[in-house]
Amino acid sequence: MKVYIEPIGKLINEFSKLPGVGAKTAQRFAYKVINMSEEEAKAFADAILNAKKNVKYCKTCGNFSENDECDICRLRQAETICVVKEPKDVIAIEKLNEYNGVYHVLHGTISPLDGIGPDDIDIKGLLARIAKGGVKEVIMATNPDVEGEATAMYITNLIKPLGIKVTRIAHGIPVGTDLEYADEVSLARAFVDRKTI
Amino acid sequence: MKVYIEPIGKLINEFSKLPGVGAKTAQRFAYKVINMSEEEAKAFADAILNAKKNVKYCKTCGNFSENDECDICRLRQAETICVVKEPKDVIAIEKLNEYNGVYHVLHGTISPLDGIGPDDIDIKGLLARIAKGGVKEVIMATNPDVEGEATAMYITNLIKPLGIKVTRIAHGIPVGTDLEYADEVSLARAFVDRKTI
Numbered sequence: 336m337k338v339y340i341e342p343i344g345k346l347i348n349e350f351s352k353l354p355g356v357g358a359k360t361a362q363r364f365a366y367k368v369i370n371m372s373e374e375e376a377k378a379f380a381d382a383i384l385n386a387k388k389n390v391k392y393c394k395t396c397g398n399f400s401e402n403d404e405c406d407i408c409r410l411r412q413a414e415t416i417c418v419v420k421e422p423k424d425v426i427a428i429e430k431l432n433e434y435n436g437v438y439h440v441l442h443g444t445i446s447p448l449d450g451i452g453p454d455d456i457d458i459k460g461l462l463a464r465i466a467k468g469g470v471k472e473v474i475m476a477t478n479p480d481v482e483g484e485a486t487a488m489y490i491t492n493l494i495k496p497l498g499i500k501v502t503r504i505a506h507g508i509p510v511g512t513d514l515e516y517a518d519e520v521s522l523a524r525a526f527v528d529r530k531t532i
Numbered sequence: 533m534k535v536y537i538e539p540i541g542k543l544i545n546e547f548s549k550l551p552g553v554g555a556k557t558a559q560r561f562a563y564k565v566i567n568m569s570e571e572e573a574k575a576f577a578d579a580i581l582n583a584k585k586n587v588k589y590c591k592t593c594g595n596f597s598e599n600d601e602c603d604i605c606r607l608r609q610a611e612t613i614c615v616v617k618e619p620k621d622v623i624a625i626e627k628l629n630e631y632n633g634v635y636h637v638l639h640g641t642i643s644p645l646d647g648i649g650p651d652d653i654d655i656k657g658l659l660a661r662i663a664k665g666g667v668k669e670v671i672m673a674t675n676p677d678v679e680g681e682a683t684a685m686y687i688t689n690l691i692k693p694l695g696i697k698v699t700r701i702a703h704g705i706p707v708g709t710d711l712e713y714a715d716e717v718s719l720a721r722a723f724v725d726r727k728t729i
Contacts, residue, residue, distance in 0.1 A: 338626045340598050346583040349576045353561050364550050366620055368580055369587050369596070376584035379546045380577035383565055386543040387573035390566050399566070401537050423563055429535050 397440030444482040594637030641679040
């Protein structure tokens with residue numbers, strides 16, 4: 336005899352596809368759903384279908400959008416473009432309420448080991464936007480890992496000759512860390528990139 | 533401007549209703565759904581609706597069931613009844629492949645502080661099953677906490693006078709624990725309930 340009846344087994348299986356969710360957690364989630372009211376369960380299922388159906392990508396910048404053009408592209412001046420790897424990076428930066436420019440989402444970074452070359456990410460779209468004119472600065476905000484650095488360098492080499500200011504977000508020790516516990520690479524970068532106060 | 537577009541915000545909100553899921557985790561789950569194929573998202577939503585719609589409770593024992601009577605009640609002899617608090621306890625015990633009797637799910641434990649009295653849990657159903665005859669042993673497998681112990685005692689006092697053997701699952705130190713790290717109550721119980729080898 337199987338331990339779970341079919342509808343519960345199936346639901347546990349679906350939940351365990353979520354990142355970081357193992358069998359025990361998936362089981363807890365399934366029990367929670369079974370204890371929901373019918374309206375709650377329907378709202379949950381609808382939210383999943385809706386997110387899948389209504390979340391598209393902005394034709395201009397590649398960010399998540401409900402329409403062809405995202406609100407950021409529609410409402411902001413495109414003088415400064417911040418280049419990121421994924422749409423979720425846009426959300427992380429938007430949460431700061433510090434940046435007022437537009438974005439360009441590459442949907443990946445150059446990674447020869449994984450067979451991802453410059454043509455597999457949206458560099459062409461970025462160059463087309465720059466070619467239209469009006470762009471004064473491009474901020475490279477890819478992740479500070481090997482692929483992110485390589486992608487930032489690659490794009491910098493393409494657009495610097497066009498006379499556009501290209502900047503890279505600062506690396507260094509995170510705010511609030513003890514020097515003692517900071518990793519060596521970040522600490523070394525913090526020394527190299529030190530600035531006059 | 534809001535950070536999340538509406539369909540993503542709604543989905544994050546739904547995911548954060550799951551037990552132990554905070555804002556960051558809910559966000560990761562939502563990104564995962566957005567990156568699913570349409571079939572995958574549909575299968576996920578269907579599993580939720582299906583579990584809610586098709587999971588009922590067995591009319592005899594109160595366990596999860598797709599039909600009026602669960603497979604366990606239908607296929608096994610009702611000589612031994614194991615009394616548990618919730619349907620998920622049945623699953624935990626079934627996973628052991630050790631127990632061959634039937635179950636009775638109380639759907640709660642007596643807890644005066646929370647206003648849950650003996651009439652709010654399914655003790656009546658258990659008594660009705662015993663009254664039908666044929667039951668030789670009732671195993672009290674409620675949790676080893678105050679409410680679980682009190683409920684076990686209450687039910688024991690009701691059915692012992694009927695001449696039925698009532699047992700309680702053993703408490704003691706968990707297998708694999710060092711005595712040094714075992715909690716004091718469990719260690720004390722392990723001494724009281726020691727047995728001849």
